[in-house]
Amino acid sequence: MSDAKIELRNVHKRFGSKVVLDGINLTVPKGQSLVVIGGSGTGKSVMIKCVLGIIRPDRGEIFVDGKNVLKMDSGQREAVLRKFGMLFQGAALFDSLAVWENVAFGLIQGRRMKRKAAKDIAIEKLAKVGLGPEVGELYPAELSGGMQKRVGLARAIAVDPEIIFFDEPTTGLDPITADVINELIVDRVKDLGATTLSITHDMSSVRKIADRVAMIYKGKIIWEGPREKIDDSGNDYVDQFIHGRAEGPIGMDVLKP
Amino acid sequence: MNFFAIIGRVVLTLLAEIGRLSLFIWQSVSHVFRPPFFWRLVAQQMMRIGYFSLPVVALTAFFTGGALALQIYYGGNEFNSESIVATIVALGITRELGPVLGGLMVAGRVSAAIAAELGTMRVTEQIDALTTLSTNPYKYLVVPRVVAAVLTLPLLVFVADIIGIMGGFVVGTQTLDFNAGVYIKNTADFLKFDDVMSGLIKAGVFGFIIAIMGCFHGFNSKGGAQGVGRATTNAVVTASILILAANYVMTSLLFAN
CATH class of the missing domain: 1.20.5 (Single alpha-helices involved in coiled-coils or other helix-helix interfaces)
Structure with missing residues (x-):
């Protein structure tokens, strides 16, 4: 397991009496793109937030580059966080800042770079996601959903992260825009040689960006394998999910509250 | 059972x-005492919390000073009203009414605004995004607001003291036909440095309460628009009650001897 970039061992998390993560075991090999699929409310977002340290798991271990991040002090943690970039589901752009300031945020605040130098990099990163320098002067509220996602992607890659998380990168986008975002993700990740962990329930996104796929159900990883295997996984849960069938082993208690 | x-x-x-x-x-x-420090954000918040609260606080103080003068006059006109009106207005405003009413007005304005802003940032994952960009949300969001409020509230209350006493002066000289020179002399003779100072110390504490309650409820808001609304209400209510309670405690401590 020496080539594991991220490793989760037996991670548990509950909110009140609701068990969200029930012993997650997951390994993301270096330079690979792992996509976790699963229905709404199965703990996908909580899992990523545990790795980022936004949520603290009740039990278990999380390793990044072989070091247990749960045992670090805040200084070491911040050093690890510098390796991360993340694209949020709703883009989560800072609406009080111009687009370029959003993209340059990690450089200016996180790395104390001069504003002017950071702006140059921001404009370069915006170009990489297909946005012109004039967009940099706009505010997030003036952008469409697809453009916000692009800016979010530019912000995630601005600090040249080693690891990038994608939280439902195509949710809420039309199929064509979604495909554009998927391609941008693949291209930019290839540029950086980054390791990525994504969560989604969009199968076209899975087929485009994944090297490996894992399925989460009721707080556990129930299947994992290479992308080519998802169509003959031999797992009824995976089959039901990728074909989007209401009938199957995944009970209605999960689909309907 | x-x-x-x-x-x-x-x-x-x-x-x-x-x-x-x-x-x-x-x-x-x-985090207030640990670098990096965001001076620009502190200055920005001082403008928002302090400068833009001036009209509200000034009007509150003016009318309170005026009403106080009338009440004392009607309640005590058989005695030597010309001297006690000036004295009690000055003491009442600087010791109690300036800081308390000013604090409550700013709580309504500022706690609500902070809770709504941070609450929206929370539910749109902008606070999580800060963490992924190597920026501590406490340092970036909470500290500037707390520092700005603690620094500006005493200044606001100092202005409120002057305008409140002026309110009493205007009512005293225009409506009650007091001699302006005598009124000013009575105010100056009886007002001590400690009276003003005690009010300003209170104001600093109220500033802390206002900013912390706004930030705390904003940070912990969840569940979309309704959650943000609840956070805003809770921020104003708790800030106001804590201001009144803290005022009692501080009055009993500051004037105990």
């Missing part, structure tokens, strides 16, 4: 809330 269960639950919820608030305050205060 059921009755005791309800009491138990209320007590537990209250204790958990106090615990979370204490942790929040500890986190916030500890």
Whole structure:
């Protein structure tokens, strides 16, 4: 397991009496793109937030580059966080800042770079996601959903992260825009040689960006394998999910509250 | 049995809330003294919290000073009203009414605004995004607001003191036909440095309460628009009650000798 970039061992998390993560075991090999699929409310977002340290798991271990991040002090943690970039589901752009300031945020605040130098990099990163320098002067509220996602992607890659998380990168986008975002993700990740962990329930996104796929159900990883295997996984849960069938082993208690 | 269960639950919820608030305050205060410092943000917040609250606080103080003068006159006109009106207006405004009413007005304006802003940032994942960009949300969001409020509230209340005394002066000389020179002399003779100072110390504490309650409820808001609304209400209500309670405690301490 020496080539594991991220490793989760037996991670548990509950909110009140609701068990969200029930012993997650997951390994993301270096330079690979792992996509976790699963229905709404199965703990996908909580899992990523545990790795980022936004949520603290009740039990278990999380390793990044072989070091247990749960045992670090805040200084070491911040050093690890510098390796991360993340694209949020709703883009989560800072609406009080111009687009370029959003993209340059990690450089200016996180790395104390001069504003002017950071702006140059921001404009370069915006170009990489297909946005012109004039967009940099706009505010997030003036952008469409697809453009916000692009800016979010530019912000995630601005600090040249080693690891990038994608939280439902195509949710809420039309199929064509979604495909554009998927391609941008693949291209930019290839540029950086980054390791990525994504969560989604969009199968076209899975087929485009994944090297490996894992399925989460009721707080556990129930299947994992290479992308080519998802169509003959031999797992009824995976089959039901990728074909989007209401009938199957995944009970209605999960689909309907 | 059921009755005791309800009491138990209320007590537990209250204790958990106090615990979370204490942790929040500890986190916030500890970051005030640790670099990096965001001076620009502090200046920006001082404008928002202090400067833009001036009209509200000034009007409150003016009318309060005026009303106070009338009340003292009507209540005590058989005595030597010309001297006691000026004195009691000055003492009442600087010791109690300036800081308390000013604090309450700013609580309504500023706690609500902070809770709404941070609450929206929370539910749109902007606060999580800060963490992924190597920026501590306490340092970036909470500290500038707390520092700005603690610094500007005394200034605001100092202005309120002057305008409140002016309100009393205007009513005294215009409506009650007092001699302007005598009024000013009475004010100056009886007003001591300690009276003003005690009010300003109170104001600093109120500033802390206002900013912390706004940030705390904003940070912990969840559940979309409704959650943000609830956070805003809770911020104003708790800030106001804490201001009144803290005022009592400080009055009993500051004037105990």
